[in-house]
Amino acid sequence: MFTPLTADFYEAPTLELSRSLLGQILVHELPEGIVAGRIVETEAYMGAEDRAAHSFGNRRTKRTEVMFGRAGLVYTYQMHTHTLINVVSGPVDTPRAILIRAVEPVEGIDLMAELRGRHLPIKQWTSGPGKLTKAMGITMEYYGHHFTERPLYIAEGEPVHAIAAGPRVGIGNSLEAVSYPYRFFEQDNPFVSKFR
Template identity: 90%
Template sequence: MFTPINSDFFEAPTLELARNLLGQILVHETPEGTIAGRIVETEAYMGAEDRAAHSFGNRRTKRTEIMFGRSGLVYTYQMHTHTLINVVSGPIDTPRAILIRAVEPVEGIDLMANLRGKHLPIKQWTSGPGKLTKAMGITMEYYGHHFSERPLFIAEGNPVHAIAVGPRVGIGNSQEAVDYPYRFWESDNPFVSKFR
């Protein structure tokens, strides 16, 4: 049985929170059963001063509005046909967020298999930000929800000791921000996303 983490957890500075999220459990309680995955990869987006962030230059749109809210809120957005899920971070009106890039399946394996396709090897179910939301049944409807509240929440896991750090993925047109070391992942975890 998973219990939502205390909302204070989300108050840490953004880069620290991006590291702290590794090893925690992302939980989705669905009508069919509970699906859970251990977070093994995150990417931080530092808001107004980060060219790779949707909120660069304090851009306020219908999509980015939630990023200006309190830390721990859910920021979902669509990319092609995928839903991507982020943890809002930073003080109110400082529009930062952390993308959850990959999780390691922990519970609800059969449900994940049905959602992702039983023909795929398990390593491919959740090894990317669009894959994990499909595998966990997470949709755009959670925009503005808080990660300390059911049915979609983060529960306490075990800290990760071997953390690798590097540049983010798929942000090629963001000038100097391309090289910022804002991606964090558990070293040698097979569920971390494959990047070209």
């Protein structure tokens, strides 16, 4: 039903890829069934020259190591109790990544309800980077996995025509990088995270 996009999809420059990811389908094939969400919000982190990036100044640690790898690798990290998922981007040794901030549920609605909590309205299941990984059963174990490979991959969706851009969320201490318009989202989509 879903087919992973090929590796060349990820070869685009980071900001271009951030926009191209909108409308594509993030798929996780779980033992209990498939969950899938249409990507509606992304945030680009431009590596060495971007103060908001974990790899600012080419910082190479156990956590950031995967960002130095090839485009299309999975970069997961923990923030508080949440797992956040990113798409590694840019040429090898250029540590850039794109955070998947929000998806719109398209498949496995029941399973997502189970994973997120049936008491929550559907609009709150996947409207944020920590929420969507919970709803889709995505854990830290995917660090270093490649998005072209099952069971976690990105499949072709429909292109998004109304794309808006703005500053990234929650990066308050990163000086000039605070205002870079590196957050991309589908206009008027109810699953885009609330901008505080």
